[in-house]
Amino acid sequence: MKETGRHAKHQFDELDRELISLLRKDARAPLAKLADILMVSRGTVQNRLDRLLDSGALLGFTIRVREDYDENTIRAVMLIEVVGKSTTQVIKRLRGMPELTKLHTTNGAWDLVAEVQTSSLAEFDRILREVRMIDGVLNSETSLLLSSV
Structure with a gap:
């Protein structure tokens, strides 16, 4: 039986990959510009x-803002x-924090990597405390991103 709709398995060809690349x-x-290219x-x-x-390969269209746009x-x-x-419970709590813009599982000494964005050092300090207080968080290490090169 062939799958249809959102759950259909989509086979990408070169045209699909080029289209996705252009949209990124x-x-x-x-559409006319994409067609010309x-x-x-x-x-x-x-x-x-x-x-x-329809297949779910594309979830939507959005804009990207340079990470250093707001200095x-x-x-x-x-x-x-x-x-x-306790990883699942910790992830649920972290997902509820809007200042954590991305959350990744990883291998090695650390279990999770979170990308953090705040509007002030005071807010940043609050987020660090909140994460460290979550039941199941044993340790954390945070590095500020100073500039993109």
């Missing part, structure tokens, strides 16, 4: 977009060590 650079590019019809681009969206934003990477089998 400019998610607002007009890819040397296909506007209808082909629309059909591919519809199929990528007053405090940015950091926090490495988190979790006790025993």
Whole structure:
């Protein structure tokens, strides 16, 4: 039985990969421009977009802001060590903190890596305390991101 809709398994071809690559650079590019670059019809681009969206391969379209756009934003990477089998509970608590913009599981000495963004050092200090107070967090190490090079 062939799967359809959001759960269909999509097989990417070279055109799909090129289209996704172009959208990563400019998610607002007009269909006509994408079609010209890819040397296909506007209808082909629309059909591919519809199929990528329907399959769940594309989740939507958004803008990306340079990370150093707001020079007053405090940015950091926090490495988190979790006790025993409490990772799931810790992740649930961390996901509820909007200042943690990304959360990753990892291997090695640390169990989780969180990307942190706050508007002030006082807020940053509060977030560090809150993370360290979560049941199941054994240890953490945080590095401020000073500049992007």
